[in-house]
Amino acid sequence: MKRPLIVGNWKMFKTIPEAINLINIIKAGIHKIADCDIVVCPPFTALAALSEAIRDTKIELGAQDMHFETEGAFTGAISPLMLKDVGCRYVILGHSERRQHFKETDELINKKMMAALKYNLVGILCIGETLEEREARRAFEVVKQQFDQSLKNLSAEEIERVVIAYEPVWAIGTGRTATPEQTEQMHSYIRRLLNEHYGDSIGERVYILYGGSVKPDNIAQLMGKPNVDGALVGGASIKAESFIQIVTNALPQELQDSPKR
Numbered sequence: 720m721k722r723p724l725i726v727g728n729w730k731m732f733k734t735i736p737e738a739i740n741l742i743n744i745i746k747a748g749i750h751k752i753a754d755c756d757i758v759v760c761p762p763f764t765a766l767a768a769l770s771e772a773i774r775d776t777k778i779e780l781g782a783q784d785m786h787f788e789t790e791g792a793f794t795g796a797i798s799p800l801m802l803k804d805v806g807c808r809y810v811i812l813g814h815s816e817r818r819q820h821f822k823e824t825d826e827l828i829n830k831k832m833m834a835a836l837k838y839n840l841v842g843i844l845c846i847g848e849t850l851e852e853r854e855a856r857r858a859f860e861v862v863k864q865q866f867d868q869s870l871k872n873l874s875a876e877e878i879e880r881v882v883i884a885y886e887p888v889w890a891i892g893t894g895r896t897a898t899p900e901q902t903e904q905m906h907s908y909i910r911r912l913l914n915e916h917y918g919d920s921i922g923e924r925v926y927i928l929y930g931g932s933v934k935p936d937n938i939a940q941l942m943g944k945p946n947v948d949g950a951l952v953g954g955a956s957i958k959a960e961s962f963i964q965i966v967t968n969a970l971p972q973e974l975q976d977s978p979k980r
């Protein structure tokens with residue numbers, strides 16, 4: 720089993736004081752947990768403050784999106800260079816809310832992914848089908864298409880710096896989680912795609928997270944599946960207690976209160 724990776728996507732929530740307050744409670748709540756990697760992705764405006772607040776902790780910083788250019792006349796956009804500058808190590812790309820509300824395509828997401836990797840950011844690629852696509856039995860086809868196009872032209876060395884988040888659109892923010900069986904089925908399919916494209920030894924090392932209404936009471940069952948390496952958490956990541964509990968419950972019982980390494 721890999722060391723679990725839990726990523727909090729704070730979406731468009733939290734002013735700077737609210738973000739600092741939230742991270743301080745999370746810091747206190749997770750300081751005894753040694754065996755889990757934790758990333759928080761606040762809105763752009765809170766990145767600098769959080770970068771400072773998490774200094775000397777095991778929590779890492781991520782952004783929720785970025786432009787693919789380094790700089791230029793792109794009013795309102797943020798570049799990979801700027802994310803590095805503010806202390807980000809991760810960036811979420813292709814979230815379904817970006818695909819839906821901002822009309823992001825796989826081609827654009829691929830450009831962003833290449834740019835993220837060029838600047839040594841870990842790209843968290845979100846892929847997943849809508850309810851309509853699942854009901855039409857097209858879930859695997861849709862996920863394969865997103866996988867192929869968003870990761871086009873990535874080398875084996877680069878894919879190791881990508882995290883894949885399977886996020887069925889029908890489970891995001893709906894309270895309806897994919898069952899552990901549905902999750903494992905899709906994760907093992909994604910793992911197979913990785914192994915086919917990049918070879919087993921590389922494919923096995925890539926992290927595959929599940930996202931979609933993850934809560935303290937369903938994370939353990941999801942993590943119990945062999946191809947679930949962690950979670951991308953939205954709504955439950957902006958409530959300190961539930962995020963702390965998710966991080967705790969993501970670990971096997973014997974590691975939940977292990978001493979700090």
Ligand code: PEP
Pocket residue numbers: 728886890891892893894930931932933951952953954955
């Ligand atoms: C998300 O925003 O990536 C997400 C999974 O949201 P939620 O946990 O609220 O479903």
